[in-house]
Amino acid sequence: MKIVSSLGQGPVLNVLHGWGMNAHLFDQWSKQLSQHFQVNLIDLPGHGLNHEQAFPEDLTSLVALGHDIPKGIWLGWSMGGLLALNQALHQPEQVTALVMMCATPCFTARHHWPHGTDVQVLQQFGKSLQQDVKKTIHTFLALEVMGSPDERSQLRELKNKVFERPLPDATALEHGLSLLGQTDLSSQLKNLQMPSLWLAGRRDRLVLPAAVEQAADLCGGEYHMVRGASHAPFIHHEAEITETLLDFL
Numbered sequence: 001m002k003i004v005s006s007l008g009q010g011p012v013l014n015v016l017h018g019w020g021m022n023a024h025l026f027d028q029w030s031k032q033l034s035q036h037f038q039v040n041l042i043d044l045p046g047h048g049l050n051h052e053q054a055f056p057e058d059l060t061s062l063v064a065l066g067h068d069i070p071k072g073i074w075l076g077w078s079m080g081g082l083l084a085l086n087q088a089l090h091q092p093e094q095v096t097a098l099v100m101m102c103a104t105p106c107f108t109a110r111h112h113w114p115h116g117t118d119v120q121v122l123q124q125f126g127k128s129l130q131q132d133v134k135k136t137i138h139t140f141l142a143l144e145v146m147g148s149p150d151e152r153s154q155l156r157e158l159k160n161k162v163f164e165r166p167l168p169d170a171t172a173l174e175h176g177l178s179l180l181g182q183t184d185l186s187s188q189l190k191n192l193q194m195p196s197l198w199l200a201g202r203r204d205r206l207v208l209p210a211a212v213e214q215a216a217d218l219c220g221g222e223y224h225m226v227r228g229a230s231h232a233p234f235i236h237h238e239a240e241i242t243e244t245l246l247d248f249l
Contacts (some may be wrong), residue, residue: 002038006041032239040069096194149237196221226240
């Protein structure tokens with residue numbers, strides 16, 4: 001993991017992006033957040049300006065890569081939330097509070113996790129990666145904005161930010177898909193030691209609000225639904241999320 005931008009003063013807020021994305025997506029929102037926090041935008045291994053670092057195949061190695069990130073509030077979006085949660089569970093002294101944005105401890109649907117995503121979605125992305133990385137990411141971006149009232153403008157904004165940075169490493173993307181398909185931290189939620197906030201987009205088609213709410217219930221966390229948002233609520237609902245975050249803290 002690599003801090004690619006640090007802005008503002010105050011409590012440390014470490015922000016992790018999702019699969020196939022990069023920290024550049026949060027540039028605009030970070031300006032607002034920096035009025036209250038020292039915002040550290042982080043590129044995951046194999047992504048963005050950190051595209052040359054290998055993305056490990058196991059969660060233990062990912063925890064080790066996060067050791068150099070300062071102690072503070074960890075905010076993870078989508079797959080970044082899964083990694084932030086894993087850090088909070090295994091390095092609790094490093095995480096003062098956890099914010100999960102459109103993220104859960106278990107991405108795919110299982111018997112005990114009925115609101116997860118169909119595993120076939122990940123399998124299809126895996127096949128697509130073998131053909132064309134950029135096209136695969138474009139398809140994923142379209143899924144992220146699906147259901148929002150302003151799909152076209154959100155998609156355009158996401159595409160501009162994502163493709164202004166180097167494309168993610170194909171192996172990193174494959175390892176990320178494997179992690180999303182295999183990881184289930186739901187049984188460990190009862191061990192979460194710090195306060196947690198779980199944010200859901202009402203129109204999210206990738207991470208259903210019901211799954212986010214179930215996770216919040218399991219750890220006694222605070223749950224908040226952003227009514228007009230899809231999977232990327234920080235695009236046009238940043239003011240509401242910032243206010244919710246400040247209220248939570």
